[in-house]
Amino acid sequence: MKVAIFPSCIVDTVFPEAGAAAIRLLERLGLDIDFPLEQTCCGQMHLNTGYETRAKKLAARHLTNFTPYDWVVGISTSCTTAVREFYPQLLGPTRAAVGGTGKFIELSEFLLDVLGVTELQGTFAKKVTFHTSCHSLRGIHLGDRPQRLLGMLSGIQLVPLPKSDSCCGFGGTFSIKNSAISTVMMEEKLANVYWTGAEVLTAADSSCLMNLSGGIQAAKKPLTVMHYAEILEIATRQTQGKLSNFSGAK
Amino acid sequence: MSTDSGRPEGPNEGIPRANTWLLRTEHRDQQRSPVSFKSRSTREIRNLQMRKNISHATSTIREKRKKVVSEVENWEELRTRAAQIKQHTLSNLDFYLEEYERNVTEAGGQVHWARDATEARQIALELVRESGAQSVIKVKSMVTEEIGLNDFLVENGIEPTETDLAELICQLAGDESSHILVPAIHRNRVEIRDIFEATFAKKGTLEAEPSKIAEAARQHLREKFLESKVAITGGNFLVAETGSVAIVESEGNGRMCLTLPNNVISIVGIEKLIPTMEDLEVFLTLLPRSSTGERMNPYTTIWTGRPPAQLELGKETPFNEKSYHIILLDNGRTRVLSDEIGKQALSCIRCSACLNVCPVYERVGGHSYESVYPGPIGAILTPQLVGDPLAGELAFASTLCGACYEVCPVKINIPEILIHLRSIHSDHKRDTVLGNIERGSFGVVGIVMGNTNLFNIATASVSRILKYGGPVLNRVGKYLPPINGWIESRTLPDAPKETLRDAYRKGTLDALLKK
Ligand code: SF4
Numbered sequence: 001m002k003v004a005i006f007p008s009c010i011v012d013t014v015f016p017e018a019g020a021a022a023i024r025l026l027e028r029l030g031l032d033i034d035f036p037l038e039q040t041c042c043g044q045m046h047l048n049t050g051y052e053t054r055a056k057k058l059a060a061r062h063l064t065n066f067t068p069y070d071w072v073v074g075i076s077t078s079c080t081t082a083v084r085e086f087y088p089q090l091l092g093p094t095r096a097a098v099g100g101t102g103k104f105i106e107l108s109e110f111l112l113d114v115l116g117v118t119e120l121q122g123t124f125a126k127k128v129t130f131h132t133s134c135h136s137l138r139g140i141h142l143g144d145r146p147q148r149l150l151g152m153l154s155g156i157q158l159v160p161l162p163k164s165d166s167c168c169g170f171g172g173t174f175s176i177k178n179s180a181i182s183t184v185m186m187e188e189k190l191a192n193v194y195w196t197g198a199e200v201l202t203a204a205d206s207s208c209l210m211n212l213s214g215g216i217q218a219a220k221k222p223l224t225v226m227h228y229a230e231i232l233e234i235a236t237r238q239t240q241g242k243l244s245n246f247s248g249a250k
Numbered sequence: 251m252s253t254d255s256g257r258p259e260g261p262n263e264g265i266p267r268a269n270t271w272l273l274r275t276e277h278r279d280q281q282r283s284p285v286s287f288k289s290r291s292t293r294e295i296r297n298l299q300m301r302k303n304i305s306h307a308t309s310t311i312r313e314k315r316k317k318v319v320s321e322v323e324n325w326e327e328l329r330t331r332a333a334q335i336k337q338h339t340l341s342n343l344d345f346y347l348e349e350y351e352r353n354v355t356e357a358g359g360q361v362h363w364a365r366d367a368t369e370a371r372q373i374a375l376e377l378v379r380e381s382g383a384q385s386v387i388k389v390k391s392m393v394t395e396e397i398g399l400n401d402f403l404v405e406n407g408i409e410p411t412e413t414d415l416a417e418l419i420c421q422l423a424g425d426e427s428s429h430i431l432v433p434a435i436h437r438n439r440v441e442i443r444d445i446f447e448a449t450f451a452k453k454g455t456l457e458a459e460p461s462k463i464a465e466a467a468r469q470h471l472r473e474k475f476l477e478s479k480v481a482i483t484g485g486n487f488l489v490a491e492t493g494s495v496a497i498v499e500s501e502g503n504g505r506m507c508l509t510l511p512n513n514v515i516s517i518v519g520i521e522k523l524i525p526t527m528e529d530l531e532v533f534l535t536l537l538p539r540s541s542t543g544e545r546m547n548p549y550t551t552i553w554t555g556r557p558p559a560q561l562e563l564g565k566e567t568p569f570n571e572k573s574y575h576i577i578l579l580d581n582g583r584t585r586v587l588s589d590e591i592g593k594q595a596l597s598c599i600r601c602s603a604c605l606n607v608c609p610v611y612e613r614v615g616g617h618s619y620e621s622v623y624p625g626p627i628g629a630i631l632t633p634q635l636v637g638d639p640l641a642g643e644l645a646f647a648s649t650l651c652g653a654c655y656e657v658c659p660v661k662i663n664i665p666e667i668l669i670h671l672r673s674i675h676s677d678h679k680r681d682t683v684l685g686n687i688e689r690g691s692f693g694v695v696g697i698v699m700g701n702t703n704l705f706n707i708a709t710a711s712v713s714r715i716l717k718y719g720g721p722v723l724n725r726v727g728k729y730l731p732p733i734n735g736w737i738e739s740r741t742l743p744d745a746p747k748e749t750l751r752d753a754y755r756k757g758t759l760d761a762l763l764k765k
Pocket of ligand 1: 597601654658659
């Protein structure tokens with residue numbers, strides 16, 4: 001099984017710790033993970049902002065970069081959504097399918113549905129709340145997969161976030177073009193986050209987290225923000241012996 | 251496809267004119283909207299009372315909808331079926347329009363074709379004048395708002411009265427409507443009481459209770475119903491096989507408008523056609539649950555042509571003083587039909603579910619959209635119907651969160667259409683300086699992203715910019731468009747040690763991990 005990681009350009013550039021965590025976690029489960037260095041951007045930003053021609057080129061290039069792999073594991077729900085849900089319209093359904101959009105998979109889907117992970121040995125003794133990104137919910141339909149994985153850790157206290165499924169207001173260039181609305185949406189989301197009393201805010205998408213952590217830092221609140229892959233990695237760092245029911249069927 | 255099929259006054263003839271009537275009044279006479287979504291919404295979002303009213307109303311209706319939708323086991327099947335019926339009808343619109351016209355005519359009604367708002371208004375005015383009436387009563391209708399009918403009638407000495415409660419509130423207050431289903435959603439009951447007292451009710455006589463307010467409106471409207479000769483309606487569905495118009499409503503005023511006056515004029519967009527009564531069943535299941543969150547709507551009136559003539563006492567020939575006219579409106583719709591992705595928007599049944607779940611609409615209200623159709627449906631429909639490039643700005647009034655698509659009973663993929671319209675719109679950005687800067691930067695970024703070497707250099711410089719420029723930008727960024735709005739309320743992310751690609755290449759991934 002040849003597996004590549006597709007961290008997204010925002011993780012590559014601004015939050016590399018999330019990508020490093022996902023790679024290490026998967027390696028601990030006994031997999032070899034490649035980071036194809038040819039990869040750049042999936043084209044989502046261009047597509048969403050109205051530059052379709054440019055997006056098309058980037059999309060075609062993106063698929064080619066992952067040709068040798070069986071699975072391409074993403075840790076950004078909006079980028080995996082772009083490939084899986086929007087490439088068929090952008091490139092045409094046949095070209096998208098032949099190009100392999102079907103092998104793009106999000107980390108939690110990969111762990112639960114492909115590897116069949118049902119247990120994880122690890123501890124994370126903190127109060128955590130989870131923001132359901134729009135694309136995890138309505139783009140690639142992750143459901144509660146990330147929360148199920150977090151729930152396998154011991155010591156973790158997962159507190160439900162009120163209105164978890166409402167948008168955080170980021171929306172890429174929306175947050176710049178319509179910053180006043182974006183800010184109100186972000187502030188209302190954060191008010192709910194603070195209300196939970198959680199120590200850690202997590203999500204399956206670093207772009208939402210960039211938006212929210214920007215607001216948290218500006219408000220000077222003592223809250224740690226990290227991708228859920230980081231939590232899984234930290235929790236399993238010290239684990240001795242068997243990490244999971246799945247261990248490396250290569 | 252073609253819809254003209256040789257019919258002399260067909261809806262597809264001639265080049266559709268620029269349709270500025272869809273935009274709000276102050277823009278109609280200008281080619282461009284002077285007020286942008288951005289500036290209007292930035293103003294509206296400060297209106298905390300409005301936000302509270304809308305948020306309260308939409309969250310209540312969202313919960314109701316969720317509950318009644320979950321009761322229907324084959325909801326997804328019904329959505330798919332509805333989407334199929336609509337797409338089928340739109341693909342064979344010429345056929346169904348002719349069938350519809352034939353059946354209306356056979357039932358004693360008369361069909362008129364209007365290419366655009368101007369023609370529709372003119373036809374309606376002439377019909378009202380023929381009846382000799384000085385005033386008309388109206389059933390709630392989006393399409394008459396779309397063509398700016400009320401203002402036009404007033405200008406020509408005819409007094410229109412809205413009979414839908416929320417529509418009446420808007421009319422009395424001089425407000426623009428702000429929601430498809432609940433036009434006065436931006437007002438609360440105290441404000442409404444005040445509006446009534448400032449117009450027809452005596453001061454200090456009215457309690458701000460929903461039942462009292464409704465009763466006052468009922469008294470006020472009763473006389474209008476009895477004295478009016480002409481009613482003007484919209485229509486939720488047109489059934490081709492019978493030539494009927496179906497009107498779905500909650501208050502019963504629509505039914506009174508259809509049955510009391512002698513002359514009924516319906517003005518309906520050509521996309522409202524469905525083939526059969528059986529198809530109507532699908533939509534009557536989907537519509538009330540999606541729009542008001544009710545299992546069934548209180549009043550559904552199906553009206554076909556002119557009521558049969560009756561023999562009157564003392565007369566020898568049957569006499570019929572009733573008339574029925576229907577104006578079928580194009581107003582940009584056939585143009586939308588030629589856009590493979592955009593044409594989905596014509597399937598809309600105006601349930602307003604997409605407005606009620608939209609996080610942007612909830613914060614900025616309907617007025618920000620500067621268009622008769624607000625919210626997600628407005629963002630995809632208005633730019634297409636108006637054909638004005640600058641109305642395309644509405645396509646950016648969304649985070650693409652997808653909540654609208656999830657609830658749409660006819661499965662319109664709203665995010666897909668938004669993205670599609672954005673790409674059409676981006677071609678027009680050459681007109682402005684900022685637009686050109688954006689185009690230029692996206693061009694450069696696109697080239698960089700398409701080249702691994704350039705990308706490596708660029709990503710490494712982002713962390714350097716964040717490291718050395720971040721602290722400065724966090725302080726002065728609030729004066730620097732276009733990032734000022736972001737920086738005002740957020741801090742830039744801390745600079746990472748190095749990019750993921752560099753760490754992977756050098757084997758220093760572990761140094762990146764959080765402690
Ligand atoms: S687009 Fe869909 S959800 Fe929105 S009003 Fe139309 S039918 Fe309803």
